[in-house]
Amino acid sequence: MSTIQASRPLDEERLMxxxxxxxxxxGATLNAALVVMGDKLGLYxxxxxxxxxxxxxxxxxxxxAERYVREWCNAQAAGGxxxxxxxxxxxxxxxxxxxxxxxxxxxxxxxxFFQVAIGSVLDSPRITEAALSGAGVGWHEHSHDxxxxxxxxxxxxxxxxxxxxxLPALDGVVEKLERGVxxxxxGCGHGSSTILMATAYPNSTFVGSDYxxxxxxxxxxxxxxxxxxxxxxxxxxxxxxxxxxxYALVTMFDCLHDMGDPVGAARHVHDMLxxxxxWMIVEPQAxxxxxxxxxxxxxxxxxxxxxxxxxASLSQDVGMALGAQAGEARIRDVVxxxxxxxxxxxxxxxxxxxxxxxx
Ligand SMILES: C[S@@+](CC[C@H](N)C(=O)[O-])C[C@H]1O[C@@H](n2cnc3c(N)ncnc32)[C@H](O)[C@@H]1O
Numbered sequence: 001m002s003t004i005q006a007s008r009p010l011d012e013e014r015l016m017x018x019x020x021x022x023x024x025x026x027g028a029t030l031n032a033a034l035v036v037m038g039d040k041l042g043l044y045x046x047x048x049x050x051x052x053x054x055x056x057x058x059x060x061x062x063x064x065a066e067r068y069v070r071e072w073c074n075a076q077a078a079g080g081x082x083x084x085x086x087x088x089x090x091x092x093x094x095x096x097x098x099x100x101x102x103x104x105x106x107x108x109x110x111x112x113f114f115q116v117a118i119g120s121v122l123d124s125p126r127i128t129e130a131a132l133s134g135a136g137v138g139w140h141e142h143s144h145d146x147x148x149x150x151x152x153x154x155x156x157x158x159x160x161x162x163x164x165x166x167l168p169a170l171d172g173v174v175e176k177l178e179r180g181v182x183x184x185x186x187g188c189g190h191g192s193s194t195i196l197m198a199t200a201y202p203n204s205t206f207v208g209s210d211y212x213x214x215x216x217x218x219x220x221x222x223x224x225x226x227x228x229x230x231x232x233x234x235x236x237x238x239x240x241x242x243x244x245x246x247y248a249l250v251t252m253f254d255c256l257h258d259m260g261d262p263v264g265a266a267r268h269v270h271d272m273l274x275x276x277x278x279w280m281i282v283e284p285q286a287x288x289x290x291x292x293x294x295x296x297x298x299x300x301x302x303x304x305x306x307x308x309x310x311x312a313s314l315s316q317d318v319g320m321a322l323g324a325q326a327g328e329a330r331i332r333d334v335v336x337x338x339x340x341x342x343x344x345x346x347x348x349x350x351x352x353x354x355x356x357x358x359x
Contacts, residue, residue, distance in 0.1 A: 054091075119145030286353065
């Protein structure tokens with residue numbers, strides 16, 4: 001089939017269709033910057049619930065120059081991110097756009113997703129250069145939009161799923177958390193998952209760690225803001241050196257595949273766990289075969305994987321570079337190579353797979 005496709009003559013109509021599809025892609029690429037611009041300048045928030053506004057009214061509300069606001073509004077209207085009312089040249093947000101663009105706690109919130117995308121794109125010249133030699137680029141070497149965007153993108157999904165469905169899907173874990181046990185959250189970034197668990201289970205104690213000191217500084221601030229400092233501490237440590245043992249629960253949220261030596265990390269988790277302890281591994285949604293992932297979610301994740309996750313792993317010792325679309329079979333191989341014997345998929349959402357591993 002593919003040989004026939006490769007050897008057939010050029011089809012002018014297909015060529016034009018491909019070019020027009022690319023026009024859409026260029027618009028989408030630019031839209032990533034425009035969404036981040038609208039988020040940072042408060043344009044979406046000013047539109048939310050305000051009813052139809054002219055560009056000049058929106059400019060007055062936000063203090064942004066009217067000529068920029070007008071052009072931004074037209075680009076947004078052309079892309080379906082803002083609605084346009086020709087009668088009176090006014091712009092407004094539909095209820096769904098309001099939720100997705102202005103409510104940071106909604107699982108549908110999008111600006112964080114765009115922020116991590118734009119941060120990755122802005123850092124891409126370094127990745128292009130590294131690709132020639134095969135060198136890595138560490139997570140810590142990225143711009144602030146990558147760290148902040150990642151937190152803003154993941155946190156609403158954790159809010160919606162972690163306590164209501166992911167933890168209950170693990171065997172006997174919720175009862176232990178309610179009673180009061182020790183939990184370690186490795187590769188915790190800004191600590192959203194750690195703080196969320198600590199808020200829900202005040203009898204347990206939580207240690208979050210990440211090798212990136214900047215992320216740990218932010219995580220400590222977030223814990224103070226959330227008022228959970230009495231039961232949460234954060235440490236700068238690579239996963240393979242997270243301190244302590246006897247943990248009833250070890251968690252990793254969207255970070256195992258970023259590590260250079262995930263098998264080494266798995267071995268360390270094995271040693272950190274109490275004999276009946278549980279390791280929860282949250283990974284991006286992915287199938288085992290490339291063709292399983294050739295869809296919009298897989299496309300976004302392969303993109304992040306090329307620009308963030310694969311270089312991050314290659315920058316560390318071993319450099320296994322699992323990639324963000326590793327799939328269940330490869331995660332299972334890593335976990336069992338680390339000495340854990342029980343492994344299953346406990347839950348899934350359109351964006352994540354949740355695995356349970358035990359000794
Ligand atoms: C995609 S972010 C996820 C952060 C956080 N778990 C969350 O869900 O918001 C990946 C994280 O893995 C961390 N990381 C990468 N390699 C690591 C390693 N070897 N040990 C500990 N953390 C690591 C990065 O610093 C980054 O914070």
